[in-house]
Amino acid sequence: MPIHVSFKSMARGMGKEYKEGKVVCRDFTDGSKVCISEKAWSVFFATLNKKGWDESKSMPKSTSEALEEWLRKKMEQESEEVKNVGEVEKIKQSKFVEKWIKAKGLEVKDE
Secondary structure, rough: EEEEEHHHOOOHHHHOOOOOOEEEEEEEEEOEEEEEHHHHHHHHHHHHHHOOOOOOOOOOOOOOHHHHHHHHHHHHHHHHHHHHHHHHHHHHHHHHHHHHHOOOOOOOOOO
């Protein structure tokens, strides 16, 4: 899969900094290739992994943009958890479920 063109300058910068090892060429989404050392590619991908960036997508424009994305995902996750808690409460309050629980000799404990 080609690397997004927005990472091209980062890759070239890594190539200038790290010159050890065999030269490897990789494709970019604009059809170009960047040829840098294996060490440079290793550092490039380690940096992407550390930052949580996907090389097939555009590089985040700023730290605040990445933070906003993380917060949005976190809020969606918490919203889903709250929704699930609401569903559990509805089930607990159901007369059918209440009768079934009593018939089985069980009890529902609130946390």
